[in-house]
Amino acid sequence: MTTFFDEPIEFTLQEGVGAPVWLGTVPDGEALEAFAVSVHKNDGRIAAIWGSDERLRGNGFRLVVVFGFESGHLQVSLDLPADKPVYPDLSGIFATANRMQRATRDMVGIASVGGDQRPWLRHGAWPADWYPLRHDAGEGQSWPNEPSDYAFLQVGGEGAHEIPVGPIHAGIIEPGHFRFSVIGERVLRLEQRLGYQHKGVEKRFIGLALDGGARLVGRISGDSTCAYAWAYASAIEAACDVEPTGRALGLRALVLERERVANHLGDLGMLGNDAAFSFGLSQFFRLKEDWVELSGRLFGHRFMMDRIVPGGVSQDLDADGLAAITEQCIVIEKEVRALKRIYDEHAGLQDRFLTTGPIGPELVRELSLTGMAARASGVMLDGRAWRQDYTPPPPYAGLGVRPAVDERGDVAARVEVRFLEVFESLRLMQKLAASLPGGPVRLEVPPKPDAQGLGVIEGWRGEVVVGVALDGRGKLARVHPHDPSWQIWPALEHAVLRDIVPDFPLINKSFNLSYTGVDL
Amino acid sequence: MIPLLKRIIRTGIISRKLPAILADVPAAQAPQAGEHERLQDEILNILGRALTIREVDAGSCNGCELEVHALNNPYYNLEGRGIKFVASPRHADMLLVTGPVTRNMENALKVAYDCTPDPKLVVAVGDCGGGCGEVGPMFAENYASCGKVSNVIPVDVFVPGCPPTPAALMQGILAAIKGSKG
Numbered sequence A: 001m002t003t004f005f006d007e008p009i010e011f012t013l014q015e016g017v018g019a020p021v022w023l024g025t026v027p028d029g030e031a032l033e034a035f036a037v038s039v040h041k042n043d044g045r046i047a048a049i050w051g052s053d054e055r056l057r058g059n060g061f062r063l064v065v066v067f068g069f070e071s072g073h074l075q076v077s078l079d080l081p082a083d084k085p086v087y088p089d090l091s092g093i094f095a096t097a098n099r100m101q102r103a104t105r106d107m108v109g110i111a112s113v114g115g116d117q118r119p120w121l122r123h124g125a126w127p128a129d130w131y132p133l134r135h136d137a138g139e140g141q142s143w144p145n146e147p148s149d150y151a152f153l154q155v156g157g158e159g160a161h162e163i164p165v166g167p168i169h170a171g172i173i174e175p176g177h178f179r180f181s182v183i184g185e186r187v188l189r190l191e192q193r194l195g196y197q198h199k200g201v202e203k204r205f206i207g208l209a210l211d212g213g214a215r216l217v218g219r220i221s222g223d224s225t226c227a228y229a230w231a232y233a234s235a236i237e238a239a240c241d242v243e244p245t246g247r248a249l250g251l252r253a254l255v256l257e258r259e260r261v262a263n264h265l266g267d268l269g270m271l272g273n274d275a276a277f278s279f280g281l282s283q284f285f286r287l288k289e290d291w292v293e294l295s296g297r298l299f300g301h302r303f304m305m306d307r308i309v310p311g312g313v314s315q316d317l318d319a320d321g322l323a324a325i326t327e328q329c330i331v332i333e334k335e336v337r338a339l340k341r342i343y344d345e346h347a348g349l350q351d352r353f354l355t356t357g358p359i360g361p362e363l364v365r366e367l368s369l370t371g372m373a374a375r376a377s378g379v380m381l382d383g384r385a386w387r388q389d390y391t392p393p394p395p396y397a398g399l400g401v402r403p404a405v406d407e408r409g410d411v412a413a414r415v416e417v418r419f420l421e422v423f424e425s426l427r428l429m430q431k432l433a434a435s436l437p438g439g440p441v442r443l444e445v446p447p448k449p450d451a452q453g454l455g456v457i458e459g460w461r462g463e464v465v466v467g468v469a470l471d472g473r474g475k476l477a478r479v480h481p482h483d484p485s486w487q488i489w490p491a492l493e494h495a496v497l498r499d500i501v502p503d504f505p506l507i508n509k510s511f512n513l514s515y516t517g518v519d520l
Numbered sequence B: 001m002i003p004l005l006k007r008i009i010r011t012g013i014i015s016r017k018l019p020a021i022l023a024d025v026p027a028a029q030a031p032q033a034g035e036h037e038r039l040q041d042e043i044l045n046i047l048g049r050a051l052t053i054r055e056v057d058a059g060s061c062n063g064c065e066l067e068v069h070a071l072n073n074p075y076y077n078l079e080g081r082g083i084k085f086v087a088s089p090r091h092a093d094m095l096l097v098t099g100p101v102t103r104n105m106e107n108a109l110k111v112a113y114d115c116t117p118d119p120k121l122v123v124a125v126g127d128c129g130g131g132c133g134e135v136g137p138m139f140a141e142n143y144a145s146c147g148k149v150s151n152v153i154p155v156d157v158f159v160p161g162c163p164p165t166p167a168a169l170m171q172g173i174l175a176a177i178k179g180s181k182g
């Protein structure tokens, strides 16, 4: 038993080889609020919020809040009575809690007292008093699709007008709605309305066997399939007391780093293109194609879906495969270094990148940002790297990961961090390939009834968190996947202020956030 | 500028020959030899100009979008073959639709379909979009999803895969054009 921040809440360290997670419960909403204040004071952050219906297990409802802090993650559960499932609004302490709280209400009918009460995921496809994740919600109903009015915040002032964009955007991207308030070309305010990709993923998890859950979790955000699959596997393994082998962990890191590089390569190309440098797009897309093509050859899937599974990985690599990876890393590194020189020296590009879309370290902390977006604003937070009071999980602990940090916080910084992360991942992959231990790659995972677990993985955007709970039969009772985009989307609303509307695509692309990952 | 020029010269033209792309797909699906050479002509015959596509993500996991993007990489070079992605359905000959269609996107997709001038082609992309394979049923109709694309708008061609490879996507687009001709 451990306590944190002098708060009277006892935590137990989750067993296993995953990222460090402590689990605890609070007796009531007041204690939760007090704990949140302490986390905030100690530079902690909100990592995820979800709810579950525990009435079948003889309880009411449960609210789960995951906090991130210097040494890892704290999962705090709060049981709520069945007849009055409410809790204190946390968005006054952590602004970023706003949308998570609204989604929790839409999905489970657990509500914050105070704070923004507008629906988030519920647009008009189902009634306000019906909650999909309640066990008595039933299957298969659908209601007339009533387009709902959404109360966007109004910006007054002479000469201000609104530009609504979406849900379908001009490019080949996911749907979402952006409402700009502008004076002339200056952006005064941006308000996002998401939820268009909501396809009932969390409900689909309920009752699945562990391997079915693995397939589903790998399709929450296709560009992060490896990160989700690993976070889920890690949660399941913690719940079911299974420790994957060193070889399996090494192979997981290989595919996760391949995913990181693939996304950075693609986005670096797109960023060039959005700044009117189509040469960058064709060059980086050529490299990305080479990259995913080898993934397809070695792993049988270009994005390596379903390769990380509970218990290990579904596919081993032989010596030739490892050699091919090393060889490609060397080639790609040379090419990307050459392209970096071109990007760095291209006056037109730098002119568009520098000082555009800035966010500062205060905002990063205020909104609980993680990942590349945090590091590009000078906040060194990387679950793969050692910090003073943090030990990264294997195999990263033994790799000496050097996180990329840039203080500037603008598009240029996010471009720089992506370049540096490509180089670092290439180095890590070569190290992994050279030191992969022998042994089996997949262990049996006997489901443990009524167990729970939390998995955290540093994906290419940031921290991917997956919470799982098994039912009495060892099937999935609840899975909550949390994308780092939850916290970064609100930061984008800040990043565009004072820039002009035509800069928006570039700023947006510099983060390239997931819609499906938050809409679920 | 010098490194830029050097790079352009060194990279040269790398657009893959169509036969090489089609060799990636199972023989049974591969079109007849020589067909690729007629692709551009065929498009011109049918449309008298380049084919324009409006991509609509109606609820995908964004995996399918990764492969649609790949169509414009220098290997597949779709734009170089007279097929262009456009921003508005009003300028599109074809809708390329991914996802299970979420109920939150149902209306937007119908509007995009209605805005696309006749005669229009619809290609549904991915196991989700077609409601088949192992993945399609995972995202079938529920309170939040209309399931496959053809549950919402008429579909001419469906491209299976999770996600379909760029080669399969090109084939699907070709099949839709040919189907509309015959």
Ligand code: SF4
Residues within 6 Å of the ligand: A219, A222, B059, B060, B061, B062, B063, B064, B098, B099, B100, B125, B126, B127, B128, B129, B135, B161, B162, B163, B164
């Ligand atoms: S078919 Fe596969 S890749 Fe495409 S949207 Fe569905 S799950 Fe994602």
